Amino acid sequence: MTQSQPAYKRILLKLSGEALMGDDQFGINRDTIVRMVEEVAEVTRLGVEVAVVIGGGNIFRGVAGGSVGMDRATADYMGMLATVMNALALADAMNKAGLTARVMSAIAIDQVVEPYVRPKALQYLEEGKVVVFAAGTGNPFFTTDTAAALRGAEIGAQVVLKATKVDGVYTADPKKDPSATRYASLSFDEAMSQNLGIMDATAFALCRDQKLPIKVFSIFKHGALKRVVMGEDEGTLVHA
Ligand SMILES: Nc1ncnc2c1ncn2[C@@H]1O[C@H](COP(=O)(O)OP(=O)(O)OP(=O)(O)O)[C@@H](O)[C@H]1O
Numbered sequence: 001m002t003q004s005q006p007a008y009k010r011i012l013l014k015l016s017g018e019a020l021m022g023d024d025q026f027g028i029n030r031d032t033i034v035r036m037v038e039e040v041a042e043v044t045r046l047g048v049e050v051a052v053v054i055g056g057g058n059i060f061r062g063v064a065g066g067s068v069g070m071d072r073a074t075a076d077y078m079g080m081l082a083t084v085m086n087a088l089a090l091a092d093a094m095n096k097a098g099l100t101a102r103v104m105s106a107i108a109i110d111q112v113v114e115p116y117v118r119p120k121a122l123q124y125l126e127e128g129k130v131v132v133f134a135a136g137t138g139n140p141f142f143t144t145d146t147a148a149a150l151r152g153a154e155i156g157a158q159v160v161l162k163a164t165k166v167d168g169v170y171t172a173d174p175k176k177d178p179s180a181t182r183y184a185s186l187s188f189d190e191a192m193s194q195n196l197g198i199m200d201a202t203a204f205a206l207c208r209d210q211k212l213p214i215k216v217f218s219i220f221k222h223g224a225l226k227r228v229v230m231g232e233d234e235g236t237l238v239h240a
């Protein structure tokens with residue numbers, strides 16, 4: 001049965017950096033970012049408070065080929081800076097679409113974006129602004145999925161929504177194993193014990209400990225974000 005009210009008052013939306021490429025080889029595809037912003041705008045119109053963590057895989061990954069031979073921490077800082085670029089592009093597209101977005105960075109770059117300050121982020125959310133968290137956790141050796149879990153817990157989000165390139169969590173990576181089947185739901189312990197690569201173990205463990213559920217769904221499926229927010233059957237729920 002479809003409910004008339006959103007299932008959540010405050011969400012932490014993890015947007016895939018790689019998804020921003022659309023059909024391009026790297027970077028930010030304009031039509032794709034505009035479409036993503038339309039999906040976000042739809043849920044803000046329902047009165048849902050939205051905070052976003054954006055990935056950086058479309059520009060740089062610390063563990064990727066381009067960083068071979070580099071000091072890992074240096075490469076990771078480059079990856080975090082990539083997320084700042086994505087955050088700026090995303091907030092710009094949001095502001096153009098009529099939303100009010102604020103970027104907050106975990107790494108100090110004061111001339112470019114304001115620093116992450118938790119009470120300020122909470123104030124923005126209460127005012128109905130979309131807060132885009134940039135630079136991940138601010139620490140190397142982590143990922144933006146872990147940043148999503150961390151910020152989600154800090155702001156008291158009721159759920160982490162991982163908007164990615166696949167429509168849920170599968171028994172194996174569906175891009176490599178066509179026989180993989182999708183879970184409707186599974187526990188954190190199941191996801192971690194089976195090493196399911198959809199998210200890293202640090203992110204799963206933090207959400208498990210904080211009893212913060214995760215919903216994984218496809219950002220390419222039109223209306224999927226709204227259906228998730230309305231509590232409809234979409235994607236995969238990972239729960240305590
Ligand atoms: N068990 C699994 N179920 C679903 N997807 C999986 C699984 N194992 C691995 N994957 C892969 O994980 C990918 C999503 O995670 P990944 O961290 O690479 O991307 P993202 O978070 O969407 O991007 P970014 O890091 O750029 O923000 C999917 O595209 C899928 O191919």
Ligand SMILES: O=c1ccn([C@@H]2O[C@H](COP(=O)(O)O)[C@@H](O)[C@H]2O)c(=O)[nH]1
Nearest residue numbers: 055056062076079080136137142143144
């Ligand atoms: O807290 C963090 C978040 C990210 N990084 C680095 O940035 C890239 C891009 O992030 P994705 O989550 O892969 O999209 C990541 O590969 C790390 O190199 C980080 O160091 N700390």
